[in-house]
Amino acid sequence: MILSDAFFKSATIPLAKNLLGKLLAHRSSDGITIGRIVETEAYLYQKDPACHAHRGMTKRNKTMFGPAGYSYVYFIYGMYHCFNVVSGPEGVGEAVLIRALEPLKGVSLMEKRRKTEKRIQLCNGPGKLMLAMGMGIEHNGLNLRRGPVKILTPDSLEKKVPRFEIVTTTRIGISNGRDLPLRFYIKDCEYISKPSAVLC
DNA sequence: GCTGGGATCGCCT
DNA sequence: GGCGATCCCAGCG
Numbered sequence: 001m002i003l004s005d006a007f008f009k010s011a012t013i014p015l016a017k018n019l020l021g022k023l024l025a026h027r028s029s030d031g032i033t034i035g036r037i038v039e040t041e042a043y044l045y046q047k048d049p050a051c052h053a054h055r056g057m058t059k060r061n062k063t064m065f066g067p068a069g070y071s072y073v074y075f076i077y078g079m080y081h082c083f084n085v086v087s088g089p090e091g092v093g094e095a096v097l098i099r100a101l102e103p104l105k106g107v108s109l110m111e112k113r114r115k116t117e118k119r120i121q122l123c124n125g126p127g128k129l130m131l132a133m134g135m136g137i138e139h140n141g142l143n144l145r146r147g148p149v150k151i152l153t154p155d156s157l158e159k160k161v162p163r164f165e166i167v168t169t170t171r172i173g174i175s176n177g178r179d180l181p182l183r184f185y186i187k188d189c190e191y192i193s194k195p196s197a198v199l200c
Numbered sequence: 201g202c203t204g205g206g207a208t209c210g211c212c213t
Numbered sequence: 214g215g216c217g218a219t220c221c222c223a224g225c226g
Contacts, residue, residue, distance in 0.1 A: 202225090204223095213214090
């Protein structure tokens with residue numbers, strides 16, 4: 001059900017892979033929405049110029065330097081938010097960006113929030129999933145074991161959890177660090193944001 | 201104090 | 214495939 005402290009304390013790259021297949025759940029006043037995590041990216045402290053924490057702690061990125069298992073949400077391009085799971089030891093700024101979800105529960109609420117009924121397009125991008133889940137900057141710095149935003153094991157919803165293979169590629173939408181193999185997604189999953197990227 | 205750019209998206213051609 | 218929307222922050226002066 002709820003993931004252990006140790007799960008979040010693993011190194012960032014294994015955590016990015018282990019988050020695939022897990023559930024992201026949000027309980028809001030409008031209702032509960034849950035999606036399966038199908039695409040992630042790792043952002044590392046060292047040798048990763050694309051990481052927000054690369055140049056040290058600032059007001060914006062300070063939750064990245066907190067303990068693992070908390071959320072790091074930031075505002076981007078003047079209109080969207082992105083959701084990360086803080087990883088690594090306290091004092092080290094690393095995180096896993098959640099890039100896409102497969103909608104599982106509260107789909108009609110997601111459709112209402114996204115103003116579309118195309119299921120594949122509800123959560124297939126970091127900005128889209130924030131809108132569909134009804135999350136924003138107010139969900140920065142939350143403990144993901146306690147809610148209202150939680151990460152759960154898939155057996156919370158399904159008895160039979162499908163096995164899957166993981167595909168590794170370069171990350172989307174960055175210039176510095178573009179060649180690093182730090183994006184991971186579930187093979188053959190139709191809910192990922194973009195299939196194209198350099199396979200690794 | 202200003203300025204440039206950004207882990208995006210949807211609509212346009 | 215290209216572009217505009219739209220705003221916070223980091224970096225520089």
